[in-house]
Amino acid sequence: MKDFLVFEGISKSFGDISVVNDLNLTVNQGEVFSLLGPSGCGKTTLLRICAGLENPDRGRIILNGRDITALPATKRPVNTVFQNYALFPHMTIRKNIAFSLTVSRTDKRTIEREVDRVLDLFQITDQADKIPAELSGGQKQRVAIARAIINKPLLLLLDEPLAALDLKLRQKMLIELDNIHDEVGITFLYVTHDQGEAMSLSDHIAVMNGGKIEQTGTPVQIYESPKSSFTAAFIGDTNFLEGTVKSQSEDGKYSTLEINGLPDILCYNDQPRQEKDLVYLSVRPEKIRISRNGITPESGANVVQGIVEDLVYLGHQTKYWVRCGEWLLMAAVSHTHFMEDEKTVAKEDPLWLSWHGDDGFMLHKYREIDEAMLTNPDIEVENDVEPEAGT
Numbered sequence: 192m193k194d195f196l197v198f199e200g201i202s203k204s205f206g207d208i209s210v211v212n213d214l215n216l217t218v219n220q221g222e223v224f225s226l227l228g229p230s231g232c233g234k235t236t237l238l239r240i241c242a243g244l245e246n247p248d249r250g251r252i253i254l255n256g257r258d259i260t261a262l263p264a265t266k267r268p269v270n271t272v273f274q275n276y277a278l279f280p281h282m283t284i285r286k287n288i289a290f291s292l293t294v295s296r297t298d299k300r301t302i303e304r305e306v307d308r309v310l311d312l313f314q315i316t317d318q319a320d321k322i323p324a325e326l327s328g329g330q331k332q333r334v335a336i337a338r339a340i341i342n343k344p345l346l347l348l349l350d351e352p353l354a355a356l357d358l359k360l361r362q363k364m365l366i367e368l369d370n371i372h373d374e375v376g377i378t379f380l381y382v383t384h385d386q387g388e389a390m391s392l393s394d395h396i397a398v399m400n401g402g403k404i405e406q407t408g409t410p411v412q413i414y415e416s417p418k419s420s421f422t423a424a425f426i427g428d429t430n431f432l433e434g435t436v437k438s439q440s441e442d443g444k445y446s447t448l449e450i451n452g453l454p455d456i457l458c459y460n461d462q463p464r465q466e467k468d469l470v471y472l473s474v475r476p477e478k479i480r481i482s483r484n485g486i487t488p489e490s491g492a493n494v495v496q497g498i499v500e501d502l503v504y505l506g507h508q509t510k511y512w513v514r515c516g517e518w519l520l521m522a523a524v525s526h527t528h529f530m531e532d533e534k535t536v537a538k539e540d541p542l543w544l545s546w547h548g549d550d551g552f553m554l555h556k557y558r559e560i561d562e563a564m565l566t567n568p569d570i571e572v573e574n575d576v577e578p579e580a581g582t
Contacts, residue, residue, distance in 0.1 A: 194253075195220035195378060196241075196346060201250035203236055210236045212402040214250070218395075223372055223379040225389040228399035229425070234382045237399075238348050241380065242271045255345055270339040271348040274355060276331045278323040284334050285310070285319040291342045309337040312374060329360050333367070340375055349381045353388060365391055386426050390414065398422045416461060420554045423473045430479075430520050432456070432472040436464050445491075445548055448472060452516025456493050457548035470553040476523035478550035481511060482543045483536065494545045495520070499538050513542050520544060 196218035203211040211233040218224040226234040239245040241252060243264030251260040259267050270291075278287050285306055286293075292302045310316040313333040323331055332352060339347055352368075353361045369392055372379055383389050389396050390410045398405045398413060398421070406418045417423035420431065434450035439460075446464050448456040450472070458472055480486070486494050497515035508525045522544055536542065 193217070193219050195255060196224075196380070197253040198237070198241075199251050199253065201237065201240060201247050201252070203233075203240060203245065203247050210402050211240070211247070214402070214404060216397055216404060216407070218378065218380060220255075220378055221376055222394035223369075223381060223392050225381040225383060225393040225396045226399055227383055227386060227389040227396050227425075229384060232399040233402040234384075234399050235350060238271070238350055238380065238382050241346075242269055242348055243267050244271075268345040269348060270342070270344040270346075271350065272332075272335050272339050272352050274351040276323070276335040276355075278331060278334060278338075280323055283320050283322055284315065284326070287323070287334055288338045288341055290338060295342070305341055309341050313337045313371070328356050329364055332356065332364060336368075336371065340371075340377060344377065347377050347379050349379060351383055352381075353383075354385075361388070368392060390426070398425060400425075416552060417473070417554070420471050420473065423552075423554060428476050428521060428523070430474045430476065430518075432474070432518060434470060434472060436466050436468045436470060438466060439464070446470075446553065448553075450518075452518065453495050454493075456551070457491060458551045458553055459549045461552050464553065472551050472553055474520075474546055474551045476510065476521040477525070479520070479522040479544050479546045481513075481522050481524060481536075482545070483540065484543075486543045486545045488545075489547075491548045492545050493548065493551075494543060496541065496543050499536055499540045499542050501538065502536065509536075511536065511542065513544060515544070 194217050198214055198216040201211055201214045202209070214233075214237065226237060228234050236245060240247050243259075243262060247260065251258055253259070254268070279290070282290070288309060289302050289306045292305060307316075310319055313336070315330060315333050315337070318326060318330055318334075323334070326334065336347075336352070353364050356364060365388060381389070381392065390413075393410055395407060395409055396413050397407045400421050406413060406422045408416075413422060414426050417426065423429045424431070432448075432450050432453070434448040434456070437447045437449040437455060439446055444460055445457055446460055448458055448470065450456055456472065464470065486492075488494050495515045497513040497520065499511055500514045500519060501512040503510045506526075508523050511522045511524070513520050513522060
């Protein structure tokens with residue numbers, strides 16, 4: 192069912208600080224939909240508004256065709272899984288999971304049957320009589336999700352649910368979350384600042400910035416065809432080059448860009464462009480090929496020469512930072528065969544870089560807030576601050 196969850200014109204401020212600004216968003220039934228963005232972008236506040244833990248200043252929320260904006264949290268067919276698990280420390284795992292059914296006065300036999308079902312689903316039957324303090328972080332997370340889905344809500348809200356786990360356990364839990372979603376079929380609205388989590392788990396992603404949505408799409412669309420420089424920079428690594436449109440191909444499919452200090456660069460027109468337009472060209476590092484001995488230009492390929500300024504060997508790949516005139520470009524080369532006997536590239540070595548015109552994309556000059564975040568992604572920008580009351 193499309194339009195299963197709809198946010199219409201949602202705005203929320205804390206004092207003089209606008210945290211969510213006239214936001215519109217649609218989530219389809221049964222999918223995993225992620226709200227992705229940096230700290231303070233408004234994603235957690237939006238989740239809390241959906242849960243009924245915050246009231247919007249304006250706008251409404253439609254869930255499964257019903258306006259739930261004015262419903263108290265306890266009356267919404269929605270459950271939330273928090274980062275800190277929020278388990279009752281004195282209760283056994285079985286009683287934690289059964290809590291919502293017990294409160295709703297479900298009969299004892301049904302409670303036992305449903306608890307046994309989710310214990311088995313989450314593979315924690317052998318932990319049923321323990322208390323939370325006796326469990327690992329991953330096990331606590333399973334219990335928190337089990338407790339949230341036992342009463343079969345229409346929507347499950349997950350607020351940074353894996354943030355407290357170490358990297359390997361987080362990767363394992365992502366697979367388990369995906370399997371759990373397939374088993375239960377409940378719509379997930381997932382909040383995270385971790386692009387890897389969002390990309391690997393989601394059917395659709397909304398990238399948020401400053402209380403607004405920069406772009407919505409599938410993980411492939413978000414990564415391969417970002418619509419703003421903020422999205423391009425926040426999702427993965429990318430190279431930015433500033434230039435102007437010099438000319439257009441006869442068929443209108445490609446632009447030739449004039450970039451200071453580089454030869455003319457060819458780029459596919461994903462949006463209409465005109466000569467003299469100022470644009471930002473973005474090229475992902477993994478799209479760039481490297482050569483120590485020069486590259487023969489192919490049809491549609493761009494070739495630039497530079498000097499290796501730095502490099503980092505990461506095992507599965509090496510990242511190279513190459514100075515090409517005034518531009519420092521990153522190329523990421525995957526290692527698909529044994530390398531120990533190969534002559535490696537070193538600092539100060541000359542290197543040729545190439546990429547096809549189809550592998551770059553042009554963006555309009557980014558806004559001031561984007562420029563600040565690209566320069567220092569940890570800063571707090573005015574109108575991009577989410578106070579404690581909204582976290």
